[in-house]
Amino acid sequence: MTTLPLTPDYDAWPIEADLESVSVTPRLVTVQWSDGRVSRYHSIWLRENAADDTTVNPATRERILDLSMLPAWPEVEGAEIDAAGALCVDFAMEDRRLRFHPGWLRAHDYDNLHDADAPLVPVTTWQGGPEAGPDTLSAAGLLDTSPNSEAEEAILAPALASVLAKGLVRLRDLPTEPGSLESIARRIGPVRPTNFGQLFDVQAKPDPDSNAYTSIALPPHTDLPTREYHPGLQMLHCLENGVEGGQAVMLDGFAVAEALRERHPEAWATLTRVRWCYANTAKTTDYVWFEPMIRLDARGELLEVRIADFLRGPLQTTFEDVEPAYEALMTLQRLLRDPVFAIRFTYRPGDLVIFDNRRLLHARDAFEGSTGHRWLQGCYMERDEIRSRYRMIQRARRRRWVTAEA
Ligand SMILES: [Fe+2]
Known part of the structure; x- marks a missing residue:
């Protein structure tokens, strides 16, 4: 594949760093990025956040997958980085290969997360007084x-x-x-x-x-x-x-x-x-x-x-x-x-x-x-x-x- 996969949303995700290597255990995918960062993703998290049409409705990009309907806990048997730079993960039980956009993966890197649900803009409290006024x-x-x-x-x-x-x-x-x-x-x-x-x-x-x-x-x-x-x-x-x-x-x-x-x-x-x-x-x-x-x-x-x-x-x-x-x-x-x-x-x-x-x-x-x-x-x-x-x-x-x- 030479083009990057869709993401499970309508957003655009710049690629800050490339994926360099990947290793797997049945329940964990570990990647290393070109800037040296290491990120771990749980297999179940990746399975739920795939962007293919068994996971999201392509018309709405809303999730249609019900995890509890899978035959078992989704485990991986292999992964690689393809020519487009996407992460490809093979899910054993379903015999399914799913691709992940590196920009999206990096933006949702919960393993290196500090404050994911922080406000969009930091809240600053203020005082008034005779000289003060609104922005x-x-x-x-x-x-x-x-x-x-x-x-x-x-x-x-x-x-x-x-x-x-x-x-x-x-x-x-x-x-x-x-x-x-x-x-x-x-x-x-x-x-x-x-x-x-x-x-x-x-x-x-x-x-x-x-x-x-x-x-x-x-x-x-x-x-x-x-x-x-x-x-x-x-x-x-x-x-x-x-x-x-x-x-x-x-x-x-x-x-x-x-x-x-x-x-x-x-x-x-x-x-x-x-x-x-x-x-x-x-x-x-x-x-x-x-x-x-x-x-x-x-x-x-x-x-x-x-x-x-x-x-x-x-x-x-x-x-x-x-x-x-x-x-x-x-x-x-x-x-x-x-x-x-x-x-x-x-x-x-x-x-x-x-x-x-x-x-x-x-x-x-x-x-x-x-x-x-x-x-x-x-x-x-x-x-x-x-x-x-x-x-x-x-x-x-x-x-x-x-x-x-x-
Ligand atoms: Fe009022």
Whole structure:
């Protein structure tokens, strides 16, 4: 064979190093690479991750193999590196030779793995203060670029990286036509609709169904903590802003949580354990969810903060937990008021702020409605969409690199 085999995905895998030698035992294939690295792969892992049409559906590249249907544990009886540089492995029981792409194998080398499920972009917590502001980028012309073009990528890649790292970015120079947020958001991924609609208008209005739709100040909060899965991202797009006041305030909830962990370990322990009630009390909907205020993922890293005093229902926990829970809550509330955490800025028409709603807290000063109009349009999206879009950009870059090399 002189061409490299398919991979079990649609990605492009540059070849950083060539396969030089291979040895096998029935359950293990050991390869040496041209840079001296040695990688071991279990036979069962290789069998499951083959790219042939008994393992994946060629139309979708989704797996169709059910390992438990094989006659026995898949063992190998030989392996070689072919003329194309692919690893060829002979599976004894099935009498089947399967080929593996060296770039793909190297990229999934779990034997030399350090941190495979690390975030796409390292998370960096930040503090505020009078000089601080969000990462700010011009997105002029974004809607004139072709979807998935390099021009679009040049605007989106640094913006998405800021959201992944710091939970926040401000894009400037976007159109101010009502509804244009939907087209902008679609460049990243699908919007998550809620009972407030696909897009929602943040402006003072009669008969409001949320404090957001008044001119009163809003304390630091995450949106929709009343949902089992509260939205990962929020986008706020400024169409008009002629009012006095109404400054936006944002805080990194992860920085506040880390400060709590360091300075008030008991409060931290309580807020990562006690489940608070989050309830929306609108006239036409009845969302309720119980969750701790601070949650960690399976790696022990911060996953989310869920903070919105005006959406907390009555605490329903064990009798003994009530006072410690309120003590911890007030400790957190005092930290949230510390100006060291907050950045403040004024929205300019054409600004779009994208932020991680499960990490950042946003707040707003009161504004005087009679001085002019303040109109933001907003929408929600999931974190998955930013990650997927960012990975697709990385994939496109790898593909260009592979094509240029060929
Ligand atoms: Fe909000």
